[in-house]
Amino acid sequence: xxxxxxxxxxxxxxxxxxxxxxxxxxxxxxxxxxxxxxxxxxxxxxxxxxxxxxxxxxxxxxxxxxxxxxxxxxxxxxxxxxxxxxxxxxxxxxxxxxxxxxxxxxxxxxxxxxxxxxxxxxxxxxxxxxxxxxxxxxxxxxxxxxxxxxxxxxxxxxxxxxxxxxxxxxxxxxxxxxxxxxxxxxxxxxxxxxxxxx
Numbered sequence: 131x132x133x134x135x136x137x138x139x140x141x142x143x144x145x146x147x148x149x150x151x152x153x154x155x156x157x158x159x160x161x162x163x164x165x166x167x168x169x170x171x172x173x174x175x176x177x178x179x180x181x182x183x184x185x186x187x188x189x190x191x192x193x194x195x196x197x198x199x200x201x202x203x204x205x206x207x208x209x210x211x212x213x214x215x216x217x218x219x220x221x222x223x224x225x226x227x228x229x230x231x232x233x234x235x236x237x238x239x240x241x242x243x244x245x246x247x248x249x250x251x252x253x254x255x256x257x258x259x260x261x262x263x264x265x266x267x268x269x270x271x272x273x274x275x276x277x278x279x280x281x282x283x284x285x286x287x288x289x290x291x292x293x294x295x296x297x298x299x300x301x302x303x304x305x306x307x308x309x310x311x312x313x314x315x316x317x318x319x320x321x322x323x324x325x326x327x328x
Contacts, residue, residue: 132165141191143169147183148261151175152221152298155231155259162258175298178220180213226298234259237305241294244309248316260298263291264312272322273315282311 135142144167149159153175160167168191173183187195221227238255241264245252253265266273270286277284277292287293296305 132167135168141169141194142167143171145171147171147173151217152227152230153259153261153295154257155227155234157221157227159258159261176217177210177213178217180210182207182210182214184214221298230259230298233300233302233305234262236302237309238262240306240309241312244312244316247313248320251316251320251322257294260294260296260300262294263287264294266290266292268322272319276315276319277311280311280315282308282315 132142134140142165144158144160146158146160150170150172151157151174153159154162156162158170158172160170166188169185169187171183171185173181176182176184238257241255241262244264245254251267253267256263256265264284268290270290270292273292274284274286284292284294294308296308
């Protein structure tokens with residue numbers, strides 16, 4: 131994409147609303163690819179729960195945006211900006227992003243172990259840091275319900291995927307507990323027939 135945009139004089143704008151602000155173990159998810167976008171949209175994690183939207187634009191591309199030509203529902207409010215500043219200070223002061231990178235590697239390895247342990251139910255793990263999908267062989271609805279009943283919130287995404295999005299402040303013990311809950315639910319539902327997706 132970077133090469134295509136450069137070749138054709140196009141703006142490479144990346145959506146980091148969900149994946150940014152440390153969620154993948156880097157400040158922005160695109161950093162894993164080693165590229166530099168022309169603009170980045172961000173929100174959600176930036177406000178630490180307080181609504182905010184923001185966009186970063188590289189030098190040399192700012193002339194594409196004139197006053198009034200772009201906006202954000204939650205951008206620019208003084209309280210939201212104060213919340214975002216506090217989030218950024220905590221991320222840096224407490225080494226939160228480094229902790230995500232450090233703790234997510236063994237957690238993802240444990241999830242990959244579940245795939246090997248339960249191949250009739252799981253087909254793979256994808257994602258980085260604390261933005262992970264656990265792909266099922268069939269409809270995730272029974273798993274979502276059973277996980278919730280066992281104390282783990284894991285909504286479905288993209289058909290047959292369980293979304294695992296722990297908070298950036300999760301402890302290693304809580305990550306281990308999530309794997310144990312998943313194992314228990316997979317064991318309990320082992321005899322569930324594999325139903326095709328609608």
